[in-house]
Amino acid sequence: MERTKFILDEKDMPTSWYNVLPDLPTPLPPVLHPGTGKPIGPEDMAPLFPMDIIMQEFSPQRWIEIPEEVQDVYKIWRPTVLYRARRLEKALDTPAKIFYKYEGSSPAGSHKPNTAVAQAYYNKKAGTKRLATETGAGQWGSSLAFACMLFGLELKVYMVKVSYTQKPYRRMMMETWGAKCIPSPSNDTKAGRDILAKDPQSPGSLGIAISEAIEDAVTSKDTKYAIGSVVNHVLLHQTVIGLEAKKQMEMAGFYPDIIVGCVGGGSNFGGMFLPFIKDKIDKKRPDLRIICAEPASCPSITKGVCAYDFGDTAGMTPLMKMYTLGHTFMPPPVHAGGLRYHGMAPIVSHLYNLNLIEAKAVPQVATFEAGVRFARTEGFISAPETNHAIRVAIDEALKCKESGEAKTILIAHSGHGHFDMAAYEQYLSGQLSDYEYPEARVKEALASLPKVG
């Protein structure tokens, strides 16, 4: 069998992150203060983030050096492997060449540590003693726990109560790494107490958990807030994925015709495609297709509107111009917890508006069908989120079979599914179903978008 694995040497790892902001054909719309409706500046974000991170959020520099301390930690699991999916290609009987960049080998099992480590480092450097964050299914919380452990920071994670109860394994990972994790809504914050007063049985939501974490950060000593997706600096840190993949595709002797990834907040896929998109902006690769795969039941890009909206449900964050289903929208309980988010990264939203990227919504059952096919050929059991990307990649490969085109498809593989086996079991036993697109709830949520300008 020909080569299936493309491995970068540590010395060829990226030493700078790629910042797309200066390369955008038109600038990103400003982030607005929800009270004044005016663009916010670095000082507005100072209660939440250390200044190094705030400067990255707005940086005009194309390349931002990765601190040596962060590179040292990356080296625990990076560079990650680029695989050629020859067994999947053969099973599909397609002339397409399918590659996947596998982020499941990090100690936390996903791409999330790429930014968690950077955020923990900059906070440590700035004298932060403690971080507060939210998490849904726990991918982000566990990754930040891993990072805080390495840099000696305390961490408190507000975990959506329903996940805290139903998916205890990632909580246990957080605790193993020394973080404190409590179910949200909690009695530890005013935001939590207010919710519990109204509804003592509240199952929680990501929006509520964000409110609690932000309140914790702004009211506690030496404490800052950390976020796992959506905002610019998170996508920036994730570009190690795409920078490595670009070199590895060169090693393999191919340039992708299609890049596909799943999008929740957009950080994993942004991290993959941003280092490639300049080739498209510069018309070097005008035909490069970049496809965002989102859940049909939470389709921010394909069914949402591009508008200023809050990042959280309670409306505590600044306003970002993004594709959104409305910040009060509660997504159906699909297994891909990481994709259950009402909005989309402003950078991803902006590039979609510029017709530089595409989006496709896929129903849940079809994603697991794809994930099982992948597991039964390539061997790796993928996260439910990742299965969205695999679904779209398989569909494109099957189109190649029809047309006879030998396209090169690159998948952003965001992580393993070891903590999601129950979802596979549901699928295999025929008990998994699709959720109808909740049109009425989206309409209602969109009606409550904040008025701006």
Added chain:
Amino acid sequence: MERTKFILDEKDMPTSWYNVLPDLPTPLPPVLHPGTGKPIGPEDMAPLFPMDIIMQEFSPQRWIEIPEEVQDVYKIWRPTVLYRARRLEKALDTPAKIFYKYEGSSPAGSHKPNTAVAQAYYNKKAGTKRLATETGAGQWGSSLAFACMLFGLELKVYMVKVSYTQKPYRRMMMETWGAKCIPSPSNDTKAGRDILAKDPQSPGSLGIAISEAIEDAVTSKDTKYAIGSVVNHVLLHQTVIGLEAKKQMEMAGFYPDIIVGCVGGGSNFGGMFLPFIKDKIDKKRPDLRIICAEPASCPSITKGVCAYDFGDTAGMTPLMKMYTLGHTFMPPPVHAGGLRYHGMAPIVSHLYNLNLIEAKAVPQVATFEAGVRFARTEGFISAPETNHAIRVAIDEALKCKESGEAKTILIAHSGHGHFDMAAYEQYLSGQLSDYEYPEARVKEALASLPKVG
């Protein structure tokens, strides 16, 4: 930070397994037929295994070529990484240099696929259509499911009922890879029905599951049996671990003073140390210490006797000369399910008798203390089995701190602990306890050893 990761190129992967049999100072005692008490020959094993595997079991050849098809599959995750545990060293403030060879990156999460893939390949080649096997906690069953999927073999796994119920995730992995997994004792075999007739609520045991799998293999069409540890050919296939590690230690510029690994049946650690032990046999490295870490509650080597015994509880296998606590011994329910075995690989037992290796029994709580320390420094959350090796390595590193010696310690890291988070939670919440060594039960089990010669 200096280099922490040593990565072999694919082209430097071993192309042959190392067979220690011809290099043993005295030959291994023969395996005996339980009826006749005479040494068994290849033909006696033919109902269970394909001839290629049987020949490996007795082979006088030092090097046995790894088929290209097996190498191709190994390349999905091999060569595995050798890490220098610099963060752990620093936390321990020890002059010792600690390395670990990490087998957790395989799709099944442990070292088990190293032999599962080889066994599936040889069976496929011999025309076998279907395999039957047993599994305890599911590491072996899931690895063989992965391998059978790749070679297009059907697989039925008899999983110890108590694990089937309490640890469903690895069963779901098996099903995701297309295997059938049922709780043992089952109604599908006479052995199972006999047990259920006596005790309908039987929680099962590895011994019962082996009996069921063997019965299935010998009574079903085109079906063979596969085993995940103990016997010679399994240790042979696992030598890819040690062969890679030896080259990687050379890359790192060190030769180990101490090699440590956990032992259940002995295949993971045998696979690691066998390629090194010839240096000790040949007196090139007379001071090399090889330490087997076993559970204090199931201490085959340190408290058992070296005698002919059955490999299974029901007494269906040939008799092997090995360290054993008696084939009817039921080990306490420690979380390290892979170490709950009454016996020990004949090769490991023989080398222990030759004073070429040592053994140390460690209590459960201390192993988790070590595992958490490892997770909080190196990042990886390890399997409970692996934590036994980490415990012994830490103890040796702390001795170096006392003595000031900068010894080089190499750990055989057998896999990740993603499916064992509940055990970590028990430890962290103070609910984990040690089991007293069940002296009376061992005495009883040893009294029922088969009479030979």
